[in-house]
Amino acid sequence: MTAICDQATFVDALRAIVGTEAVLDAQSELLVYECDAFLLEKHLPQVAVLPQSAQEVARIVKLCTLHSIPFMPRGAGTSLAGGGAPVGGGVIIVLTRMKAILEVNLRDRYAVVEPGVVNAILNRHLANTGYHYAPDPSSQGACTIGGNVGTNAGGPHTLKYGVTANHVLGLEIVTAEGEIVRLGGPAEDSTGLDLVGTIVGSEGTLAVVTKIRVRLTRNPQGCRTMLAVFDSIDAATQAISSIIGAGIIPAALEMMDQGIIVAVEEAFHFGFPLDAEAVLIIEVDGLEADLDAQRDRVAELCREQHAREVRFAKDAKERLQLWKARKQAFGAIGRLSPSFCTQDGVVPRTKLPQILKRIREIGLKHDIRIVNVFHAGDGNLHPILLFDERRPEEVIRVLAASEEILNECIDCGGSVTGEHGIGLEKINFMTRLFSEDDVEVMKRLRIALNPHGLLTPGKMLPTAGACGMEQIHPGRRAAL
Amino acid sequence: MNSATKTTDANALTDQAGVAEALRTAHQAKLPVFPIGGQTSLEYGGALSADDRQLDLTGLSKIVDYTPRDMTIVVEAGVRMDDLASTLAAERQHLPIDVPRAAEATIGGVTATNWTGPRRLGHGSMRDYVIGIHAVDGRGIAFKSGGRVVKNVAGYDFCKLLTGSLGTLGVITQLALKVKPQPECSATVIANCQELAVAETILARLVNLAATPIAIDLLVGTAWYQEAFAGKSDSTATLVVRVEGTQAEAEWMAEHVQYEFWQGGAAGAQLLPPPIADCLWSYQIEFADRGATTKHDEASLVLKIAVPPSAILATIDDLRSHDPACTIQAHAASGILVARFAQFSPADISRVLVGKLRPATIARGGCLTVLATKLEGLSPHILWGGRTDATILMERIKQQFDPHNILNPGRFVY
Numbered sequence: 001m002t003a004i005c006d007q008a009t010f011v012d013a014l015r016a017i018v019g020t021e022a023v024l025d026a027q028s029e030l031l032v033y034e035c036d037a038f039l040l041e042k043h044l045p046q047v048a049v050l051p052q053s054a055q056e057v058a059r060i061v062k063l064c065t066l067h068s069i070p071f072m073p074r075g076a077g078t079s080l081a082g083g084g085a086p087v088g089g090g091v092i093i094v095l096t097r098m099k100a101i102l103e104v105n106l107r108d109r110y111a112v113v114e115p116g117v118v119n120a121i122l123n124r125h126l127a128n129t130g131y132h133y134a135p136d137p138s139s140q141g142a143c144t145i146g147g148n149v150g151t152n153a154g155g156p157h158t159l160k161y162g163v164t165a166n167h168v169l170g171l172e173i174v175t176a177e178g179e180i181v182r183l184g185g186p187a188e189d190s191t192g193l194d195l196v197g198t199i200v201g202s203e204g205t206l207a208v209v210t211k212i213r214v215r216l217t218r219n220p221q222g223c224r225t226m227l228a229v230f231d232s233i234d235a236a237t238q239a240i241s242s243i244i245g246a247g248i249i250p251a252a253l254e255m256m257d258q259g260i261i262v263a264v265e266e267a268f269h270f271g272f273p274l275d276a277e278a279v280l281i282i283e284v285d286g287l288e289a290d291l292d293a294q295r296d297r298v299a300e301l302c303r304e305q306h307a308r309e310v311r312f313a314k315d316a317k318e319r320l321q322l323w324k325a326r327k328q329a330f331g332a333i334g335r336l337s338p339s340f341c342t343q344d345g346v347v348p349r350t351k352l353p354q355i356l357k358r359i360r361e362i363g364l365k366h367d368i369r370i371v372n373v374f375h376a377g378d379g380n381l382h383p384i385l386l387f388d389e390r391r392p393e394e395v396i397r398v399l400a401a402s403e404e405i406l407n408e409c410i411d412c413g414g415s416v417t418g419e420h421g422i423g424l425e426k427i428n429f430m431t432r433l434f435s436e437d438d439v440e441v442m443k444r445l446r447i448a449l450n451p452h453g454l455l456t457p458g459k460m461l462p463t464a465g466a467c468g469m470e471q472i473h474p475g476r477r478a479a480l
Numbered sequence: 481m482n483s484a485t486k487t488t489d490a491n492a493l494t495d496q497a498g499v500a501e502a503l504r505t506a507h508q509a510k511l512p513v514f515p516i517g518g519q520t521s522l523e524y525g526g527a528l529s530a531d532d533r534q535l536d537l538t539g540l541s542k543i544v545d546y547t548p549r550d551m552t553i554v555v556e557a558g559v560r561m562d563d564l565a566s567t568l569a570a571e572r573q574h575l576p577i578d579v580p581r582a583a584e585a586t587i588g589g590v591t592a593t594n595w596t597g598p599r600r601l602g603h604g605s606m607r608d609y610v611i612g613i614h615a616v617d618g619r620g621i622a623f624k625s626g627g628r629v630v631k632n633v634a635g636y637d638f639c640k641l642l643t644g645s646l647g648t649l650g651v652i653t654q655l656a657l658k659v660k661p662q663p664e665c666s667a668t669v670i671a672n673c674q675e676l677a678v679a680e681t682i683l684a685r686l687v688n689l690a691a692t693p694i695a696i697d698l699l700v701g702t703a704w705y706q707e708a709f710a711g712k713s714d715s716t717a718t719l720v721v722r723v724e725g726t727q728a729e730a731e732w733m734a735e736h737v738q739y740e741f742w743q744g745g746a747a748g749a750q751l752l753p754p755p756i757a758d759c760l761w762s763y764q765i766e767f768a769d770r771g772a773t774t775k776h777d778e779a780s781l782v783l784k785i786a787v788p789p790s791a792i793l794a795t796i797d798d799l800r801s802h803d804p805a806c807t808i809q810a811h812a813a814s815g816i817l818v819a820r821f822a823q824f825s826p827a828d829i830s831r832v833l834v835g836k837l838r839p840a841t842i843a844r845g846g847c848l849t850v851l852a853t854k855l856e857g858l859s860p861h862i863l864w865g866g867r868t869d870a871t872i873l874m875e876r877i878k879q880q881f882d883p884h885n886i887l888n889p890g891r892f893v894y
Contacts, residue, residue: 105788105790106687107684107789107790108788108789108790108815109789130688151633152637154631162604162608163631165640166604166608175873179869181869181870181873185845185846186788186815186845187816187847188600188786188814188815188816189594189596189605189644189784189786189816189847190786190846190847191847191849191864191868191893192864192868192870192871192874192892193641193645193649193877193893194594194607194643194644194645195870195873195874197607197640197643198636198637198640198641200637200640201633202637218689220691221691244549245548245549247662247664286691286725286729287690287691287725287728287732287733289728289729290725290729290732293726293728294726346627346629346630346631348550348552348628349550350547350550375631378629378630378631379550379629379630380631413627413629414629415629415631415632415633415634417633417634418629418633419633421633422633422634422635426634430634430635433627433634434625434634435623435624437621437623438623438635439635440621441617441621441623441638442625442636444880444881445638445641445880446636447880448876448877448879448880449873449876451876460635460636
């Protein structure tokens with residue numbers, strides 16, 4: 001299997017596949033690929049290659065397999081859990097040049113896209129069709145649909161519309177051995193195992209995705225967006241529980257706590273009340289015939305839970321402003337501290353008051369400021385830990401606090417990641433969430449589709465015997 | 481689907497440890513095992529024979545945890561669909577998956593077969609509801625994935641892998657499900673189409689409706705008019721559209737669906753009175769199992785065909801050109817149909833099914849499977865179709881999960 005060759009010969013062989021300028025091997029050019037938005041762990045690839053077709057990807061994969069060189073796909077690098085860092089070096093297959101929208105079929109409600117298509121670009125392309133692609137991660141202006149498939153990305157509107165896995169009908173993949181295979185299709189329920197559902201969310205460890213057939217969702221006829229202001233976090237979480245308990249599933253139900261309100265207000269001047277402990281951004285959508293009634297019902301439920309104020313967005317402009325505040329909250333954090341670490345825990349909705357209380361206590365204990373902006377309706381938390389990367393002892397306290405928060409999520413019956421992935425960051429939590437047997441069976445799935453372990457090594461699953469090693473970062477040692 | 485032999489183990493299993501023990505023993509002895517629940521889909525993927533070793537899971541019948549405010553429920557695999565429905569209904573919630581013979585069918589079986597019905601259009605299928613799964617693999621090793629939260633991307637998604645895997649990778653023992661609030665009300669609008677072309681016009685118009693109906697069924701074949709419509713109609717086909725929501729939403733939808741019917745040229749569009757709609761609904765739910773009759777139509781062959789929604793009428797034309805008397809329920813906007821043939825000769829299997837219907841389906845980007853048949857000796861190749869590029873990947877997964885091929889051998893694509 002293995003053929004001996006030096007780096008120069010190997011790089012030449014890659015250039016023969018994709019052309020000279022589509023292969024980068026100078027260290028200065030490679031630095032951008034050493035990590036994603038998880039900045040705490042970096043790995044430099046040996047080569048970056050930017051193919052333009054599935055055939056080129058297949059030939060690259062075959063070449064890597066022949067020489068036993070690890071390889072992994074990469075989109076825009078917006079992942080927050082280190083899924084985009086090339087552990088063990090090797091070849092990073094950058095898919096951002098494969099960015100064609102190949103087909104839009106409104107009668108059958110699907111679009112076929114290449115993996116490098118940016119999420120927001122697809123939706124811009126669909127403007128005026130009356131349809132959209134529903135998953136809307138906060139990074140949708142930059143992240144790619146291929147990357148969304150890798151992490152099974154979510155976003156604020158997944159509460160009603162579901163995550164990426166609910167919106168992918170079919171895939172074209174290049175297997176870990178370089179074969180091009182089509183899975184699923186324009187029709188539902190294709191014969192055999194649900195490999196599409198299995199590969200979505202597998203963080204690039206089972207296949208390289210080269211085409212995606214996504215389901216298109218009918219635009220709602222209208223929506224009503226409101227801001228509910230609360231004097232206590234508990235009251236806000238009770239309101240969430242009441243809304244869901246009343247059988248209303250809003251399109252989105254997001255919470256921002258005081259820390260983030262202050263940062264957003266400083267940045268954008270929306271007129272948020274600085275003394276409120278929490279605000280909820282709530283959006284209901286659907287048929288105009290009933291929207292005002294739904295909006296009023298939600299407002300009433302918020303007031304019953306002692307909302308100080310419920311403001312309705314008067315028009316499209318006010319609605320966009322509210323969403324801008326929510327989606328750019330992360331940008332506003334820069335005003336609070338030089339560095340931040342965003343966590344991605346999930347708890348059952350009813351445990352929100354409990355987990356938010358614990359997060360406050362954990363922040364105090366480790367002397368780390370923590371602010372929260374998150375998908376409250378799903379129970380998907382994004383505590384943001386503020387620190388200064390240049391102070392190593394602060395980094396250690398952030399990691400300790402993160403770990404404690406995620407352990408608390410597990411103890412609440414939840415998970416350590418709702419939409420960002422395990423990546424590198426959370427590998428060590430896998431054995432807390434799952435038994436040895438569970439992980440063993442997961443490894444068997446990986447062996448079935450990635451038999452040589454060359455595709456995206458070092459991600460998601462822990463190796464045996466990693467316990468007891470010094471943990472500078474949460475999650476270091478991975479299987480395969 | 482009730483022709484296979486039923487032999488229930490006197491020592492019914494009651495927990496996952498028992499299932500694991502049984503599978504370890506079978507693995508060591510390399511003996512095949514056929515997991516069964518409510519036995520409502522025994523013919524799906526090939527009927528069992530009398531001496532097959534059945535693993536009865538109906539003893540795993542506990543509701544493990546139900547927190548209505550989280551809208552999640554954890555149940556053992558042997559819980560009957562009706563029992564699950566009544567537990568959820570007490571909190572005005574539901575799992576909107578349509579299953580025939582719900583008093584018998586179990587949630588484990590429904591998940592293993594990925595059973596689907598009319599409401600798939602509005603509510604999706606089982607794969608959209610399973611958020612956690614416990615199972616035992618072909619070596620007797622218990623494993624799980626997911627959890628009990630609605631958003632979770634930790635580890636590989638065995639919920640998706642096992643849903644629809646027909647018990648060939650693992651025996652499902654417990655499931656965590658996402659559930660939904662019950663709609664405030666529903667309404668059903670029907671219209672007759674003397675020509676199928678009219679149905680196509682209407683279906684294309686309904687796609688652009690401001691909200692998606694919960695179900696759009698196109699019912700074709702004279703059998704529908706004898707009982708389900710109580711002899712009151714004798715059209716070529718009938719479109720049945722069901723809408724759900726708050727009262728204001730359902731009224732708006734029902735009105736606009738009728739308008740689309742009228743614009744599309746259908747005759748006699750009408751809003752069905754609730755008792756009649758409920759009666760028709762039960763026929764729509766039970767059709768795949770027994771046909772358009774309360775008795776059982778004893779169909780010789782039952783096919784499930786999935787195509788892109790725009791190809792549904794062409795597919796119906798193909799089926800009727802072989803047998804104008806075949807009875808069809810098309811979940812038209814989902815692109816899925818079930819067709820029942822009273823007579824299907826063994827000779828027609830190769831000439832019509834393998835030679836014409838399946839290639840036409842594949843050319844449209846879909847697939848054709850045999851749901852049930854009275855014909856004997858059909859190979860997996862005929863039941864499921866030939867190998868594709870993906871088959872080898874499925875076989876490799878099967879080999880890893882069940883190295884001795886003891887789980888439901890011969891019941892699937894591999």
